[in-house]
Amino acid sequence: MSIVKPFKAIRPAEGYDIKIAELPYDVMSSDEAREIAAGNPYSFLHVDKAEIDLPAGTGLYDDIVYETAKKNFDRMVAEGAFMRDDEPCYYIYRLKTGQRSQAGIAAAVSIDDYLNSVVKKHELTRPDKERDRIRHVDSLNANTGPIYLTCRPHAELSRIIMDWMCSHPPVYDFASSDGVAHTVWVVDGAVVGEIEALFRDIDSLYIADGHHRAMSGVRVGQMRREANPGYTGDEDFNYFMSIIFPADQLHILDYNRVVTDLNGMSVEEFIEALSNNFDVVEHNGEGSPKPKEKHSFAVYVGGSWYSLTAKPGTWDDSDPKARLDVSILQNNVLSPLLGIDDPRTSDRIDFVGGIRGLGELERRAHADMELAFAMFPTTMDDLMDIADAGLIMPPKSTWFEPKPRSGLLIHSL
Numbered sequence: 567m568s569i570v571k572p573f574k575a576i577r578p579a580e581g582y583d584i585k586i587a588e589l590p591y592d593v594m595s596s597d598e599a600r601e602i603a604a605g606n607p608y609s610f611l612h613v614d615k616a617e618i619d620l621p622a623g624t625g626l627y628d629d630i631v632y633e634t635a636k637k638n639f640d641r642m643v644a645e646g647a648f649m650r651d652d653e654p655c656y657y658i659y660r661l662k663t664g665q666r667s668q669a670g671i672a673a674a675v676s677i678d679d680y681l682n683s684v685v686k687k688h689e690l691t692r693p694d695k696e697r698d699r700i701r702h703v704d705s706l707n708a709n710t711g712p713i714y715l716t717c718r719p720h721a722e723l724s725r726i727i728m729d730w731m732c733s734h735p736p737v738y739d740f741a742s743s744d745g746v747a748h749t750v751w752v753v754d755g756a757v758v759g760e761i762e763a764l765f766r767d768i769d770s771l772y773i774a775d776g777h778h779r780a781m782s783g784v785r786v787g788q789m790r791r792e793a794n795p796g797y798t799g800d801e802d803f804n805y806f807m808s809i810i811f812p813a814d815q816l817h818i819l820d821y822n823r824v825v826t827d828l829n830g831m832s833v834e835e836f837i838e839a840l841s842n843n844f845d846v847v848e849h850n851g852e853g854s855p856k857p858k859e860k861h862s863f864a865v866y867v868g869g870s871w872y873s874l875t876a877k878p879g880t881w882d883d884s885d886p887k888a889r890l891d892v893s894i895l896q897n898n899v900l901s902p903l904l905g906i907d908d909p910r911t912s913d914r915i916d917f918v919g920g921i922r923g924l925g926e927l928e929r930r931a932h933a934d935m936e937l938a939f940a941m942f943p944t945t946m947d948d949l950m951d952i953a954d955a956g957l958i959m960p961p962k963s964t965w966f967e968p969k970p971r972s973g974l975l976i977h978s979l
C-alpha cells in the first residue's frame with residue numbers, strides 16, 4: 567500500500583514556465599549553472615545552485631548559499647513569477663524526446679513509506695550531499711526538485727493519465743534547449759480520489775533517480791515532527807514531492823567508465839588479460855562498437871575499439887547484483903586487472919552518461935584518460951529486482967533521460 571497524496575503546488579505563473587524551469591542541480595557544475603542562468607533572473611538555478619550569485623570561491627555549503635537560495639526564491643514569489651493552487655491536485659508531467667514519450671503523476675509521497683521501504687532504494691547516499699540538500703529543503707521550507715520514482719506497469723494508472731491528457735488542456739507546454747518537450751496538466755475534481763485509491767493498491771514504489779533529494783525530504787520531515795510533537799500525520803512536512811512514472815515508459819541509458827591508466831600493463835598485455843574472462847574481438851570499423859545485449863561490453867584503448875563478451879562463469883545468475891553488467895566489469899576487469907577496488911573513492915576512474923555518446927569516450931581516452939568502457943544499459947527489471955532484494959547497486963549503474971525540470975512544481979512544507 568502506497569500513500570500518495572495530491573498537494574497544492576507552487577508553480578510558475580503564466581509566461582514564466584520556460585524562464586524558470588531548469589535541469590536538476592546535480593547534473594551540472596557551478597560554472598555551467600552560472601553560464602546557463604546568465605541574464606535570466608528567474609532561472610531556478612538561482613534557487614537550486616545559489617552559489618552562482620556569490621563571489622567566486624564561496625564554499626558550496628556555506629550558510630550564505632542557503633540564505634541566498636531563500637532570498638532568491640522569495641524575490642521570485644514577490645515579483646509574481648510563482649502562483650499556488652487553491653486546492654490539492656495531482657499533476658501529470660509528460661516528457662517527450664523524438665518518438666519517445668513518458669508521462670507520470672506528480673504527487674506527495676509519505677515519508678513513512680520511505681522509512682518502511684514501501685519506497686525502495688537501490689543506491690547509497692553520500693553524507694555531504696545529504697547534508698547539503700537537507701539544509702536546502704529546510705531553508706526553503708519546500709521540496710523544490712521532484713524525486714523520480716517508478717512503479718511496475720499499471721494499466722489503470724496509464725489509462726487515467728492518457729484520458730486526462732487527451733481531454734484537458736495543459737498548463738505548461740514548451741521545449742527546453744536540449745529539445746525535450748515538457749508538458750504539465752493539473753488534475754483536479756473527482757479523478758483525484760480515484761488516483762489516491764489506485765495508489766493504495768500499489769505495494770511498492772522505486773527510486774529511479776534522486777536518492778539524495780528523497781533522503782533530504784524525509785530527514786526534514788523528521789525534523790519537523792520533532793519540532794511539532796503533536797503532529798497528526800496530515801501536515802505537508804510528512805510528505806515529499808515525487809513524479810511517479812510507470813516502469814514500461816522509462817528509458818535507462820548506459821553509464822560508461824573511463825580510466826586513467828592500464829595499471830602498469832601495455833595495451834597488448836591488457837588485451838591478453840581480458841581474454842581470460844571475455845571473448846575479445848577488435849572492431850573492424852563497420853557499424854558501431856556499442857554493446858547490443860547484456861553481458862557484452864566495448865573497450866577503447868590504444869586508439870582502437872574491442873568488443874568483449876563475458877564468458878560463462880564470470881557471473882552468478884542467482885544473484886541479481888552479481889549478474890549486473892556493471893558488477894561483471896567491476897569484478898573481472900576494474901578490480902583484478904586495473905586495481906580499482908572501490909570506484910566510489912578512486913581518483914583513477916570517472917563516469918560518463920550514455921547521452922554523450924561514444925565520441926565522448928574516445929575524446930576522454932585521448933585527453934585525460936587512457937581507456938574507456940562502453941556498457942549495455944541496466945534494465946528496469948534489474949533495478950527493481952535489486953531494490954526488491956534489499957540490495958544496493960554498484961555506483962553509477964543507471965542514467966535516466968530525459969529528466970524532469972526543477973522549478974515547475976514545488977511542494978511547500
